[in-house]
Amino acid sequence: MAKPKLLYLCHRIPYPPNKGDKIRSFNLLKDLSEHYEVYLGCFIDDEYDFQYIDKLADWCVEFKCRRQRKLVSKIKGLSAFLTNKPITLPYFYDAELQYWVKQTIQKHNIENVFVFSSSMAQYVDHPEFAHLHRVIDYIDIDSEKWRQYAEHQSGLMRWVYRREHIQLQRYEQQYCERFNYSLFVSPDEAALFRQLMPVALGSKIHAVLNGVDTKFFNPEQALSAAEYPLHGRYLVFTGAMDYWANIDAVAWFCRHVWPLIRATQPDLHFYIVGGNPSSQVLALHGKDQVWVTGRVDDVRPYLASADLVVAPLRIARGIQNKVLEAMAMNKKVVASCMAMEGINAPSSNWLAASDEANEFASLCLQMLQQPQDGCTNRTWVEQNFTWPATLAPLSGYLGNVAV
Template sequence: MSKESQPHFANNKVSVKEPLLFLCHRIPFPPNKGDKIRSFNILKKLSETYAVHLGCFIDDPFDKQYVDGLNKYCASVFHLDQNKTFSKIKGLSGFFTGKPITLPYYYDKRMAQWTSAIVAEHKIAKVFVYSSSMAQYCQESRYSALERVIDFVDVDSDKWRQYAQKKQGVAKWFFNREYRLLAQVEDEICAEFSHSLFVSPDEAALFSARQPIALQKSVHGVLNGVDIDFFDPQADFSAESLVPTVPFISFTGAMDYWANVDAVLWFVKYVWPFIIAKNPQAIFCIVGGNPSSEVLALAEQPGIVVTGRVHDIRPFIAKATCVVAPLQIARGIQNKVLEAMSLNKAIVVTTMAMEGINAKESSGVVISDEASVYAQACLKYLNDSAVNLSNRQWIIDNFTWENTLQPLQQYFSAKDIIDE
């Protein structure tokens, strides 16, 4: 069995900035998928004020080539290769300890040792944790005096609850167990840390509602943003040979992530037959890395293209007649929707996919959970690509990183901030 490789250190520069420990469950670079887009932009923002000492895992060997790109933002970087198979086996130990499997999955004593050493060496007083799975590295009593801020991003426990609703038998029991135990862990972290952040006010409200009144003031929504210069319809996109030359519909996302897999399976099963019956030439592009076997099998059906990892996702969005986000399981904010809107594309989304973004229906935004309505909207865009759209302006007005991360610094300035 292959275990994680040896740890890697990089000390990049001496800085007069106050040191800050940043713990992240996945390397926050490059910003090419949901959680990494947010973690990178937060890291970038914090690096403007602090000398950031980053500890993270690398769960995709493809990302190792990008480690040096973090040098611009970090005073030092410690990263561990994570073998997913070995981590899953570790996760099962939670059944013997009464813990959610998420915690042992992400536990490595080398990360714990590095955390202890870096806090002592740099006399670190401030810690930013990205993802509840990494809080375990600074929850011991010796860290209680540190100013700790966590970005839960989503209410992860609630996603497990949603997963359980779609399962039967042992699988249903398994997912409900993880939901219950992870919710307990999330609540413990909230009680211990100075502030708990979430990707939207909606997500923060969901979590806050289950907290004691005394803790509710420490729960905040910090919106995601989008790089409007990169996701600009006027930008110079690289050539992508897999982009169809005929009208097509596009879905983007990591295709080994269950919520995305579930979304395209639902679309192909319930929506695509309506579309292909009316427009036999229609193309549906599923764009994203590591497609599961279920997703790969969809390419056997007429008109469906599964690309796998692509160098530049923008052409698959910009050249599409519309972008779909038919998510049936979701929490937080969908970056795929923000990116499509920034490129001023028409979007057809489910109610869940629009949560936290809260754009209203318009000429370029259709929100529906009904398959026939969903199909009709896609067909409308396939038949009329000359739709007057204002989606990009919505993003500029509401979702630039410069604006959404503006409140971030204040959570390290005072321990008792009450949101307006």
Template sequence: MRELLYLVHRIPYPPNKGDKIRSYHLLKHLSQRYHVHLGTFIDDENDRKYLEKVKSLCKETCFVSLHPTIARMRSLSGLFTGQPLTLPYYHDKRLQAWVNNVLETRPLKNILIFSSAMAQYVSHAGHINRVMDFVDIDSDKWMQYAATKTWPMSWVYRRESRLLLDYERRVVKDFDSATFVSETEADLFRRLVPDAATKVTYFNNGVDADYFSPQNSYANPYPAGTNTLIFVGAMDYWANIDAVVWFSRSVFPAIRAQSPGLEFYIVGARPTAAVLALSSLPGVTVTGSVPDVRPYLTYAALAVAPLRIARGIQNKVLEAMAMEKIVIASPQAMEGINAFPGQELVVANDAGDFIRRIITLLQDVPHHAIGHAARARVLDDYSWNKSLGQIDVLLLQPEAS
């Protein structure tokens, strides 16, 4: 098999959050076709227990520790160099030395970069086929963040958005091709970089529909007789934090007033102080990390995705749909998902809309067809085998081993 360099900004395992789900399935797919040289960061020391699992999928690996506090301090150098802060945050001399050695000593035919910050390591490798998986338009996320903050952070985030977009434009012009997580995301980027539009494509995230299946049996994790709304997501991620804080304080109390005893469960690892504080609200439970989210999804009445800041495809929405849950999502949360509102999921535009729709659905959950249609949509459009065929088209095909 041919050899391929794969650089990822965070160890691609375990597949328990959006970026890791995509980067892991990419690695698993690549490992069946290439000898993979993987370079990546570890920003959570708990992930070190997965090193052997990741190594088993690779020919060669380089894992570099990234301490978030130190990285944030390092990123400040961008204020003096004119760089987006993202680049020094993810710059490491050890990883660069390892990449240089791989480029010099291995017969590489392909380079796949996951997340724009990692493109800096192969800027001098134009003689090799380079594919950039941007996943999302990160520069647009920073602009959304800026809109939620006051000065001076609003200025910092607007600066990051502007400089990172300039960098994303340079990368797509320099690389051979670029991918995004949805057709919507790819179309937006083509408009931002029209002179490189022909290089831009997309492949959807997938869902393991056998794993996320309503046919599996689980013990009920909720107290007996509990009627529950659920949000699932990494609870140290800003967009998720904003979503559950807003929903818990601005939406859920009105729903609970109409449905006494209704509970809202926030299920996800690493809850911040702002998220933990929500446990003091009537009916709100913050679980922290759980061994398996599927029992919580199985026995919940409805799943909610009230994101106000989002880009790309939300895996949490697709996974709930695969479990035949009715998902009530904001327009931001369903952007990029090919599903019919009102038939395969429910879209709510504001607090009042969430309140009205959830109250109505709670009266009809056992007999509602939306959940069945949601899983059918996932089966039709969101399998990994179907999605990852696109990456094979962009990479120089390996010879038979």
């Protein structure tokens, strides 16, 4: 029997799965392709990703990838101040993609739509598409992220971010009302969204957890770090280093926590591993034994050889893949409380959380003294966060699922 057809809209090409949102969007794509003929519409905002366009044919019947130039998108985003919309909508709007969406739905008689990220819902938020079975994966509550950003700003930017929080939350409610289901990355995030929405919408809001590829992130695999210029004993942070939450995390850690750790253990090094480091991150390189790698082909050697993984995120929503990956590698982890939300693993000799600089440093020092033997972090991930298990509920929210 032929598979039903599904339109999948994604704000960033879901391959390769090398950063937070793309890890989730790719695994969703793999799962959806098992049940549907997938028609994918997405943006590409990184030149590095153009080499992977043809790879999408492994999971998609058809795909439309639009180049997103960030400067142009920022200029487009300014129109929101004239239209009473969140900046996010014009930033991610493309007339050619909108035309492709309409033509694809009509040409192939598509009845099912899966939207990844609230920024892409606008393409099917029209009366002519009201008959479709529409599911939106917000991942986490974007409007709440903007509220957090505002708390860390002042002056004009605080006003801009507060405005985005208010406007985007209005559209999040609109999508929740009009679409069949609204999905989130964790029960915590789904529960918070229910609190923000009218009570009548509660039954539409559900969690589909993130997972981790435990076969790939496996400490028993032979990983050679010989070709990497690693310095002795070190702590590591992984993540896309053009993302503000990650930039803020390493800046705070280097300013307030790292000096306290080095005062006791001056031989330690700190590696910041991730692509597109901002100028603020690059400024940390080479100072006080802090090393910024930039994009790497594989983060596993950096995790495998680390004495400790840190995730001091002060702005965070949902479930942090960087924490799950570290735990899957059975590494000791010290994180902020926000970075541990949704994972809900119990504190142990190998996993701890704090938001206060002195306590964070103290936990790191304690963890460094703790033997690796007996670490249970990988066991927790295997029991709670494998992709087949976390995506199992997804089919219950989709329309016309092929079985």
